[in-house]
Amino acid sequence: MTEKINLAEKFASFDELWVPKVVAELNGQYLKAAKFQGEYVWHSHANEDELFLVTKGSMRIRLRDGVVELQEGEFFVVPRGVEHKPEADEVVECLLFEPAETRNTGDVDHAYTIEARDLERI
């Protein structure tokens, strides 16, 4: 009941890139910790808005009509249905907030795809 979560400890517990880890579940939503480096795949989520909050480092979210540059302490919400492609030059740590059923590569099947039911809880 009184278990708090320390984000630095959670981020220190894994090194995998592009493999979000569930750190909390509430109201049918997941809060996920993720590390990114390199380029992800273009995709969209038909029914889920997706929040990216950078907690360490920086990243870009490419959209078909622009690019969002995120530094530590900045976030962006990708609206449902909007194609996006996350990128990071160096390893970035970020939080994702989205419905629990969100598929990481959305409408695309890719080597990065992990079904929501298979996400690791840390």
Add this chain to the structure above:
Amino acid sequence: MTEKINLAEKFASFDELWVPKVVAELNGQYLKAAKFQGEYVWHSHANEDELFLVTKGSMRIRLRDGVVELQEGEFFVVPRGVEHKPEADEVVECLLFEPAETRNTGDVDHAYTIEARDLERI
């Protein structure tokens, strides 16, 4: 479409204590920025889990069976139905994540009460 949010700028834009401001809406949930100092009122939310993530400073969340001490970079989810009482010795900045319809003082009417529909968006 490409508007990102800088949390430091949002927190710098208001000084009110115990008056959460909506900084994002997604999937029927609100992400809120709040500043707390002093003692809040005991309350619970019958149908909403509530996430508190400290981004600057420290705070306590008292529960009937214990207390959660949160430092910067730590979060806690108060499960629906669980009585809690936030407190902070110094001004703390935190993010709240919860369903958009969540009433800030839950089942209690209090001077701090703000109906969800009246929350300011910043």
